[in-house]
Amino acid sequence: MAQISLTFPDGNAKQFEAGVTPAEVAAGISNSLAKKAISATVNGKHHDLQWPIEEDAAIAIHTMKDEAQALELVRHDAAHIMARAVQEIWPDVKVTIGPVIENGWYYDFDREEPFTPEDLGQIEARMKEIINRRDPVTTEVWDRERAIRYYEANNEPYKVELVNAIPDDGQPIRMYWHGHWQDLCRGPHLQHTGQVPADAFKLMKVAGAYWRGDSNRPMLQRIYGVGFLNRDGLKRYLTMLEEAEKRDHRRLGREMALFHLQEEAPGQVFWHPNGWTIYTTLQDYMRRQQARWGYVEVNTPQVVDRKLWEASGHWDKYQENMFIVEVDEEHAREKTINALKPMNCPCHVQIFNVGLKSYRDLPLRMAEFGSCNRYEPSGALHGLMRVRGFTQDDAHIFCTEDQIEAECKSFIDMLSEVYAHLGFDDFKIKFSTRPEKRIGSDESWDYVEGALETAIRATGADFEIDPGEGAFYGPKLDFKLTDAIGREWQLGTFQVDPNLPERLGASYIGEDGAKHRPTMLHRAVLGSFERFLGIMIEHHEGKLPFWLAPRQVVVASIVSDADDFVHEVVDKLKAAGVRAEADTRNEKINYKVREHSVGKVPVILAIGMKEVEERNVSLRRLGEKQTRVVALDEVVTDLAAEATPPDLR
């Protein structure tokens, strides 16, 4: 037998016979390690303990203390155990795939009957039973034919398809056994089922999911589970879910009287006074920013004849998602077909096309708070996050190819400032390159991708490449930010489009006196106001920055003899540009404080006779128990400063 040398994390090396498994290595170190071991990293690869090591390697034996490896294994084994539990209870359920995902796993099943919440309880109980059996996990390498024969014999057509899909490149096909139950799997796995903590997982929900993610294929039933290393981990996760629910913008939207949605206008927002105050405050801010960064603002029609959409290519590529409006003959001389605009770009080109443009006019930055309507699939609608009617902070920059770089840099500067002002300090940039389905020649893609890459590199910003994710007409940069509870949102975008100016015949006169095609850059910082406000509300848990808060200050009387002074304070605050209101209702101060706190009013000024006599206010900030007595003039000055939008300070 050949000898190999294994190097441990502490730098010591030991000799073993080739083919030794990590389990044997662990056993050679100590009995307790042999028991506690869960897997090993061999030359940087994560393997289970049965993996034979054939050559010199660096090895690290893992236990439950190695959180990353332990979580992966526990979730992975839990997925198998869940599938086994399901097949033990309902033997004719067909199994498919079950990967580890963030916080847990899922497994897709094919079964006539839908799984019910009661079924989940039953499956969970069976999983615990399987864990208690401490069934050993073993692995075997099968050849393709044997695997197919096995799955055909067991009436598992999905597994047959999976085996057939494994590329025939000499890679072994591995089977894992959890006791008598087996599954096709890459591994790695734990030593035995008892290593999955029985009190740290939970089955969360059942949902439909297409086989292989393809909407033309059968719909399977997916069961989601979450799993952790101990009960505390699970508890923390469940608490986190409750916290996330508390910041749900749909709930806060109601509690703060911001907006509502109703059946007659699915996916479209009824903005109430409070919500509209936030909206317009943000829009005013963006309007100032755009002016500062050299944009001109325009406004274009909502209902546009299909001829324009045919010319732009939308009729062909996007019709499914457009609201089509047919005007009937009684009202018009001829029946015409229009569509609500789903995007602003074709209209902006129309403005560009009026009159001759010179190279001196470029870059021309044309912005619109463009109201768009898209017929989103019903299942996609979600509060403010995915709607059918929305307004973008949209703009199109008409420029020469040479100007792309400078425009890109200036856009990133603008976007960084806006995000910082709105409380988002860091964001990621994704560079999406040519997709499979695209228009335009490879040479033109080479050129445009190159130009955009040069531009982004010149800014010095970090970015990741997302191959194949570009728009069909050109490459793009997407800007993603992370919110207060770690979720990523894609907001800003910067897209290079050499195609639309061509289709819609945009041109300018160059220095040489000849006509040239401009390049068009599509860009947005916030995306849609609706979605952005949804994100803002959740990010801040409704406690918006003072300048954006719809109700900034409530001045509340403690006794009705203080009412006159309350009104005086409110008037002074309003005159100083603060959104202030009086609460002189016949209620206790406790009641008022609670009500306005629930309503997320950032500042409450309480006024009793003491304050009236000394012309002070008692100031209390949202979320704080402390109050502070401040002179009236001082509070007006301070709050007025705080109410000033960040770009005007």
Add this chain to the structure above:
RNA sequence: GCCGGCAUAGCUCAGCUGGUAGAGCACGUGAUUUGUAAUCACGGGGUCGGGGGUUCGAAUCCCUCUGCCGGCACCA
């Protein structure tokens, strides 16, 4: 669009196997003048999401439509 669930007062929800609806909060009125997260009493309020069916009788059972929720697919 697909799978599953849900739809009762403004909100959150109760209403068992069919016998024409109830609570808390909110709202209105009155009392109370109150010191930093819910004062008390009384009162008004529902075509039980829409339509159809079964039944002597439907919030309850069945069909259908719409919307919402959770996923999947989609999101140039």
